[in-house]
């Protein structure tokens with residue numbers, strides 16, 4: 072249990088011991104109240120079975136009530152028992168409210184903490200992750216861990232203490248009957264638990280597996296809708312989803328049944344236990360005494376039966392949730408091994424030439440480096456184009472310059488300062504337009520000013536003008552307030568790219584990066600945007616990754632990559648002269 076709590080502490084990212092201890096103390100209080108509730112029945116049973124009020128628990132009750140007259144004492148004790156049960160129920164409800172708040176709060180915190188770990192993980196490792204796995208951990212395993220394992224452990228403690236307290240009362244009433252009842256009851260509980268244990272484990276594993284399988288079947292139908300439709304593969308994925316969902320339904324059914332099963336076994340054990348206790352008591356005591364003790368045991372049984380039921384069911388649920396906890400523990404360990412992206416605000420301004428000095432990069436899972444000893448200068452205020460055949464390493468080099476990937480060896484500096492010294496300051500000076508522009512489900516304005524706080528209207532107008540977005544905005548019913556994304560206006564590929572360009576320019580970047588950013592634009596718009604970018608030359612450094620000749624032709628410098636190395640660099644004509652490969656690509660129209 073300590074081990075599990077330690078894992079939970081790691082998931083939440085903060086201390087949990089104090090509140091866990093408080094929960095145990097609360098459980099003790101509930102158990103003591105339970106004990107008092109059962110103990111309060113002792114004098115009542117003594118009196119209703121014809122016992123005298125001169126001795127035993129009844130004498131003690133008579134002293135409190137101030138009368139030994141059965142006509143007064145019995146209703147008074149019954150009233151006290153009722154009050155004790157009401158008080159116990161109120162305290163238990165209050166405690167459960169607090170305890171549920173504690174565990175559901177932990178669950179929320181763990182989801183946030185896990186998401187934060189994913190969001191702050193290095194880009195290189197994030198690229199290797201499966202989105203389905205991430206979703207499964209955050210949306211499925213965290214709730215499962217907290218509702219089954221954490222909540223289960225705390226419930227288990229409360230129930231075990233309650234059981235112990237009631238057993239203490241019963242031991243004081245009749246040790247032999249208590250031992251007999253315990254053997255019958257605990258024996259059945261333990262046996263049923265042992266039999267069902269492996270099943271709980273298996274069901275937990277099945278549910279974890281089919282969760283991922285249903286997501287893997289669902290995702291292509293959403294993200295690859297067009298391809299799936301055109302390939303006529305709908306039934307294939309729906310069929311996979313059906314299989315996973317039915318497997319889950321079967322596992323859920325099994326889990327529900329095996330959670331309920333102990334109840335039926337324990338009910339039989341209860342009847343057998345009471346029978347055995349009655350036989351023992353009537354054989355060893357007078358009928359009056361035996362009836363009184365059986366009365367107390369019957370009242371105690373109303374507490375014991377549901378408690379043991381829950382204990383057995385909870386033990387199973389903890390077991391079925393262990394797979395989720397184990398996966399989360401492994402995932403957290405893996406995420407914590409990598410350095411987290413720092414959240415510090417930008418503290419300096421990077422300005423100047425960007426220099427790459429013998430930059431080599433190999434992906435962690437690859438034997439060969441993708442880039443080998445790349446040295447070059449991207450001059451401040453000029454336009455540099457990364458050009459090369461498919462797979463030459465352009466995107467990787469760009470990710471290195473952006474600081475998303477870290478060189479295996481060599482360094483990248485801007486104005487003489489290593490870009491990785493203060494990545495957030497470096498990012499603050501970048502405006503990046505990717506090939507696929509990601510749109511928020513929000514207004515056009517929010518999409519352009521993404522993450523920048525209050526809108527600066529002048530900057531916004533300027534960015535819109537430079538990105539040639541005016542005409543698009545004029546056509547939208549609500550202009551800049553029009554909603555885009557999932558539930559809003561659908562933009563064409565070229566319009567999306569112009570939103571991306573406006574977004575990058577709104578940041579007033581020192582370095583503007585166009586990563587295949589004009590590939591979806593029509594010739595005329597591309598011409599106007601290229602012209603705009605050329606006009607920006609001198610104001611900011613521009614890096615372009617493009618295949619189109621028209622986009623790179625007027626760049627101040629072309630960096631021609633071939634098989635991970637710089638094959639040639641210079642103006643378009645210089646590179647054409649220097650590299651037969653580039654010259655051939657140009658003549659084939661590949662650039």
Ligand SMILES: Nc1ncnc2c1ncn2[C@@H]1O[C@H](COP(=O)(O)OP(=O)(O)OP(=O)(O)O)[C@@H](O)[C@H]1O
Nearest residue numbers: 434436437441459460461462463464465466467468
């Ligand atoms: N995560 C990865 N692990 C191993 N190798 C990778 C990984 N990502 C990319 N590569 C390899 O690195 C090489 C360079 O890829 P990169 O995407 O940088 O090329 P590119 O010039 O941008 O190509 P394109 O023009 O087709 O986009 C390719 O051979 C690719 O297979």
